[in-house]
Amino acid sequence: MNRTPVLLSAIGLISAGFFVFQIKYGMMDLEQRHRVVKRNIQETREALHVLKAEWSHLNDPRTLQTLCVKYLPDLVPLQGIQLVPLDRVLNGAKIPQNYDKKALDDLLSDATKEVAEHTGGAE
Amino acid sequence: MKNFFQRPFSALSQNLGLWKDVVHHGALIEMARQRVFVAGCFVAFAYLLIAGRLIDVMVLRTSTHTRAVNTEIPFAARKDIVDRNGEVLATQLITASLYANPKVILNPKEAAEKLAAVFPEIGKETFYNRLANNQKGFVWLVRHIPPKLQNAVHNLGIPGIFLQKDSKRIYPHGPLVAHVLGCCGVDGDGLSGIENSFNTQLLDVRNNPNEPLRLSIDLRAQHIVFDALMLGVQKFKADGGNAMVMDLKTGEIISMVSFPTFNPNLLNHNDPKASFNRNTSAVNEPGSTFKILNVAIALESGTANLNSTYDARTPVKIGRFTVDDFKGKYRILSLSEAFIYSSNIAAIKMALNFGIETQRQYFKKMGLFDPIKLEIPENGAPLIPARWSQVTTMTASYGYGVSVTPLQTLAAIGMVINDGVMMKPTLLHQNTPQVSSQTPIISYKTSAIVRSLMRRVIKEGTAKSANIPGYGVIGKTGTAYQSKGKGYGVNKSRTTTFIGAFGGSGSDDAPENLKYGLIVMLDNPKAIDGTYGYATAGWNAAPIAGEMIKRMAPVLGVTPSFSEDENLSPWVQTSARIPQ
Numbered sequence: 001m002n003r004t005p006v007l008l009s010a011i012g013l014i015s016a017g018f019f020v021f022q023i024k025y026g027m028m029d030l031e032q033r034h035r036v037v038k039r040n041i042q043e044t045r046e047a048l049h050v051l052k053a054e055w056s057h058l059n060d061p062r063t064l065q066t067l068c069v070k071y072l073p074d075l076v077p078l079q080g081i082q083l084v085p086l087d088r089v090l091n092g093a094k095i096p097q098n099y100d101k102k103a104l105d106d107l108l109s110d111a112t113k114e115v116a117e118h119t120g121g122a123e
Numbered sequence: 124m125k126n127f128f129q130r131p132f133s134a135l136s137q138n139l140g141l142w143k144d145v146v147h148h149g150a151l152i153e154m155a156r157q158r159v160f161v162a163g164c165f166v167a168f169a170y171l172l173i174a175g176r177l178i179d180v181m182v183l184r185t186s187t188h189t190r191a192v193n194t195e196i197p198f199a200a201r202k203d204i205v206d207r208n209g210e211v212l213a214t215q216l217i218t219a220s221l222y223a224n225p226k227v228i229l230n231p232k233e234a235a236e237k238l239a240a241v242f243p244e245i246g247k248e249t250f251y252n253r254l255a256n257n258q259k260g261f262v263w264l265v266r267h268i269p270p271k272l273q274n275a276v277h278n279l280g281i282p283g284i285f286l287q288k289d290s291k292r293i294y295p296h297g298p299l300v301a302h303v304l305g306c307c308g309v310d311g312d313g314l315s316g317i318e319n320s321f322n323t324q325l326l327d328v329r330n331n332p333n334e335p336l337r338l339s340i341d342l343r344a345q346h347i348v349f350d351a352l353m354l355g356v357q358k359f360k361a362d363g364g365n366a367m368v369m370d371l372k373t374g375e376i377i378s379m380v381s382f383p384t385f386n387p388n389l390l391n392h393n394d395p396k397a398s399f400n401r402n403t404s405a406v407n408e409p410g411s412t413f414k415i416l417n418v419a420i421a422l423e424s425g426t427a428n429l430n431s432t433y434d435a436r437t438p439v440k441i442g443r444f445t446v447d448d449f450k451g452k453y454r455i456l457s458l459s460e461a462f463i464y465s466s467n468i469a470a471i472k473m474a475l476n477f478g479i480e481t482q483r484q485y486f487k488k489m490g491l492f493d494p495i496k497l498e499i500p501e502n503g504a505p506l507i508p509a510r511w512s513q514v515t516t517m518t519a520s521y522g523y524g525v526s527v528t529p530l531q532t533l534a535a536i537g538m539v540i541n542d543g544v545m546m547k548p549t550l551l552h553q554n555t556p557q558v559s560s561q562t563p564i565i566s567y568k569t570s571a572i573v574r575s576l577m578r579r580v581i582k583e584g585t586a587k588s589a590n591i592p593g594y595g596v597i598g599k600t601g602t603a604y605q606s607k608g609k610g611y612g613v614n615k616s617r618t619t620t621f622i623g624a625f626g627g628s629g630s631d632d633a634p635e636n637l638k639y640g641l642i643v644m645l646d647n648p649k650a651i652d653g654t655y656g657y658a659t660a661g662w663n664a665a666p667i668a669g670e671m672i673k674r675m676a677p678v679l680g681v682t683p684s685f686s687e688d689e690n691l692s693p694w695v696q697t698s699a700r701i702p703q
Contacts, residue, residue, distance in 0.1 A: 009163070016170070046217050056211040056295035061346030077674045080593035080683035 200290050200311055202325045203335035204304060204318075206342040207375075207552045211335075213294050213304055213318070215311075218267040220289040221276060223253065224260050227283040231255040234281045238264065241275045266309050267291040292318075296342070298384040299349055302400040303340060303376075303550060305499065306387035315398060316499050317550065337552040339375035344368055347674045348378040352643065355667035356382050359648035359658070365401035365529060366643045366671070371537045371624065373553050374546030376497075377639065377679070401644070403495075404503040406526040410603030411465045411660075412536065412622045413522030415573060417473055418462050419539045420485045422569045426476040429572065431458045433469035441517055446471060449602070449659070462576045463584040465600070467521040474520035475513075482519065483511045488564050489535040490545065491527050498550045503528045522601060529642050532622065537640040540577075540597070540624045542570045575633050577623065585661035586621060589669035593683030594676050595634035598623025598641075598668065600660035605647070619660035620644045621668040626681035639679065643668045 057063075068075055145151050204213040228234055235250035242250075242265055253262045266289065268276070273286055292307040294300070305316020311326075313319035321336055348366050356364045368378040381401040385393035399405070421427035435456045438447040448466050461469030474482060486492060494504040506526035508515050518524030530548060538545040543563030577597035581590045585600045601620040620642065627637035643664045654662040676683070 049214065050216060052211055053214045053216060053293055053295050056214070059210070060296050060299070061343060062296075062299065062350070065346070065350065078677040079673060080591060080676055080681075083593075083677065083683050 200326070200328065201292065201307070202328060202332070204325070205335045205337055206300075206340045206345075207337065207377075208341065208343075209337075210342045211295055212300050212338065212340070212342070213292060215290045216293045218269070218289050218291045219273045219286045220266045221264040221268060222285055222287060223262050223264055224283045224285070225254050225257045225262055226260050228254050228257070229282060231257075234284065237279050237281060238276075238284070241272060241279065242268075292387075294387045297388060298386045300340060300342070300345055301384050301387050302381045302398075302402070302501075303338065303379050303499065304387060306390060306398075309390070315501065316400075319500050320498050339370070339373075339377065339550055339552045340379070341377045341679065343678045344378045344675050345380065347678065348671050349380045351667055351670045351674070352380050352382060355643075355663065355670075356645065359645060359651060359663045361645040361648040361663075363401060363646040364644060365405070366667075367402050367529065367533055367641070368671075368675070369533055369537055369548060369640045370638060371541040371546065371640045372638060374534075374549050375553055376548055376550050378675075379550075400499070400501045401646070402529050403497055403499065404501045404528070406503045406506055406528055407618050408523045408526050408603045408606070409532050410522040410601035410618065410620060411467075412532060412599050412601035412620050413519065413525075414462060414465060414470050414601075415536050415539055415577065415599050415622070416485070416489065417470050417520045418458065418576065419565050419569055419573050420482060421458075421473045421477055422572055423485075423565045424477040424481050426481075427458055427473055429458055431473075432456065433458070433461050433466070433472045435461065435466045435468040437468075439468050439471050439517070441471075441514055446517075446521070459576060459579065463579050465585060470520040471517045474516050479511055479513055479516045482516050485564070486519070486525075488545075489538060491525065491531055491535055495528070495530050495534060495548060497530065497548055505531060522603060529620075529644055532620075533640055533642045536599075536622050537624070538564055539570060539573050540637055540640060542567045571633060571635065574624075574635065574637070578632060578634055581623070585659070586623070586665040586668075588661070588666040589621060589623060589672065591625070591669055591672045591676070594625040594672060594681060595627050595629065595631065595637070595684065596623055596625045596669075596672055597634055597637065598665070600665055602659040615658075616647045617658065618644060618646055619648055619658070619664045621660055621664035623668060625672050626676060626679065628684065638681065641668055641671065643671070 201215045203211055203215070206212055223234075225231070231251055231254035234254055235247050238250045239245065239247035245265065250264065253264060256262070264284070276284065276286060290311065292311060294304060294306075301316075303316055305318040306314055307318050308314050313322040313325065317336070317338065318325070325336060348368060352364050352366045355361070363382050365381040366378070367376060367380075369376050379400075379402050381399070383394065383397040385397040418427075421431075432455050435448060435451060436453050438445050440446075446467050448464070448468055450464075451466065451468070452460070452464055456464065456466055456469050458469075458473075460466075461473070491505060492507055494502050496502060505528065508524065515524050534545070534548050543565035545561055545564055574597055577599055578595070580586050580599050581596050586598045589596055589598050599622055601622070603618045603620070605616040605618060621644075622640075622642045624637040624640045626639045627634045629635035645660075645664055645667075648658050648663045650656045650658040650662075
């Protein structure tokens with residue numbers, strides 16, 4: 001009787017059994033990790049949800065307005081007359097392509113000061 | 124004993140003898156080989172099946188497997204509601220609820236005392252009554268308790284008292300959007316407002332659990348309207364008030380506020396009357412704001428033009444009533460003057476010119492005869508006379524005899540302002556603007572004339588306090604005496620209204636493309652210091668509307684436009700030097 005195939009089959013069977021057990025325990029481990037991850041996701045979602053609700057509550061416009069009135073008394077709501085197109089600020093002059101950005105910012109900063117003087121500090 | 128040990132050995136020697144015979148029997152060996160081969164084939168086939176299945180699961184169906192693992196877990200029992208910019212308006216928070224099994228409570232009196240120490244507002248008696256009824260196996264004690272109190276209950280360690288995971292609807296902005304959102308009951312079912320209308324969709328958390336319901340409301344504009352209206356109601360000692368802002372191009376309601384209001388977070392602490400949404404449920408006679416529709420019909424029907432004149436020297440008698448003008452000019456008025464001075468006499472004569480049927484047909488097209496089906500259940504039906512007589516035509520011309528909701532008034536007048544295109548009001552955010560399939564109800568020309576007349580009301584007429592420079596505000600005021608029994612104005616109760624629009628283009632005298640429509644109404648405002656004894660719309664509703672527009676327009680991104688001769692902005696005074 002040829003013993004080699006029998007031996008090989010036996011070895012194969014034992015290996016397959018070992019491999020299947022490995023897979024099974026690996027799977028159980030993965031499932032456990034999956035459960036933990038899912039639970040963590042759920043907890044994080046709940047925490048995020050609470051934070052979102054809290055953020056929304058803290059950002060309630062009425063609360064912000066009350067705080068503004070209390071701590072920033074000089075800050076008043078933006079009005080339409082404070083908004084004009086840039087070309088009107090520059091009296092219709094064209095802005096060149098390679099303009100000096102810093103110098104323009106300085107100019108607008110000066111203008112802001114002028115407006116502040118004009119409106120008595122309330123911008 | 125000897126046999127006991129010898130018997131197995133003798134049996135073994137016999138069987139070994141047989142085995143020796145079998146091993147040397149060729150036919151038997153061949154048969155055994157065949158059987159082993161067949162059995163081996165079966166085993167191999169079984170392994171092949173397993174291997175095939177493994178390949179199928181692990182290689183071929185990888186994507187399905189991954190999807191199964193990553194399936195979104197619905198977080199809450201109800202979806203969120205957000206405003207048009209994604210700000211949370213309603214959300215679900217995980218809480219715990221306390222329940223008991225009275226059958227296993229050993230000492231209900233002691234348990235009630237301990238619980239009352241943690242929940243003093245509920246009281247010992249209430250707890251005892253619930254716990255002493257040992258016929259029941261389940262009884263709720265307290266719903267939705269915060270974590271701190273959950274811990275306190277845990278520490279009591281009373282057998283038969285349990286905590287169950289629960290969730291509660293929370294409205295982070297309290298009463299700010301109350302009438303639009305409505306509220307939910309203790310079990311999380313929508314009772315009113317959007318919560319009720321979209322109950323099924325909001326509960327369907329398995330389908331796109333993280334996709335909230337997006338409303339057309341802009342929370343920032345809502346706050347401004349809420350704040351200005353609240354201050355206005357207090358200042359003019361009104362019984363209530365309401366206001367709405369609508370995008371005239373899409374029909375989206377940007378803001379909807381009604382006073383008195385309620386806090387949907389405090390279900391059982393609100394006045395039931397406060398849940399009444401005056402914008403959609405209240406029907407009242409709109410007063411002079413209907414003259415906008417009257418003029419539009421007169422111009423559109425061809426019975427009037429800008430050169431038409433009306434004799435407003437003597438009051439008109441309708442049955443037992445005499446209709447006169449408020450601060451009348453008592454002379455012949457042009458159409459423009461009749462509109463700007465809000466002449467009732469001229470309005471009646473204008474309506475009589477175009478007639479009963481024309482008015483009825485136009486009102487029907489303008490949607491004044493049918494309730495507007497907004498996405499909330501609180502929609503009032505208009506009160507229309509069963510028979511549309513000449514008297515009805517005369518009274519309807521200046522806004523009496525017909526009762527409609529403020530939403531209907533805004534939608535109809537919004538149509539007149541919006542080049543005659545009627546947009547269906549909606550509380551849902553429109554990703555793609557709805558396209559009105561209807562042909563315009565009035566022509567562009569009529570719409571343009573009415574807009575310029577409404578602009579003159581702001582500049583020269585009764586609504587000067589709503590004139591916010593740069594935004595091309597147009598509008599009309601209306602003061603309607605409230606009917607009490609068979610008479611009007613008993614105790615001088617009145618409803619004052621401002622309706623208008625802002626945020627468009629065009630010249631200062633002829634605004635066009637106006638984007639936002641606005642209505643402000645006060646219920647029975649009083650004359651105060653500074654109004655010189657008047658309590659008409661020009662003295663209360665118009666300045667409130669002006670305040671709203673002034674604060675809201677920059678927030679809504681409306682670009683102000685000033686005519687060339689105006690030098691309104693100090694920015695323009697800055698001398699320009701272009702830095703090179």
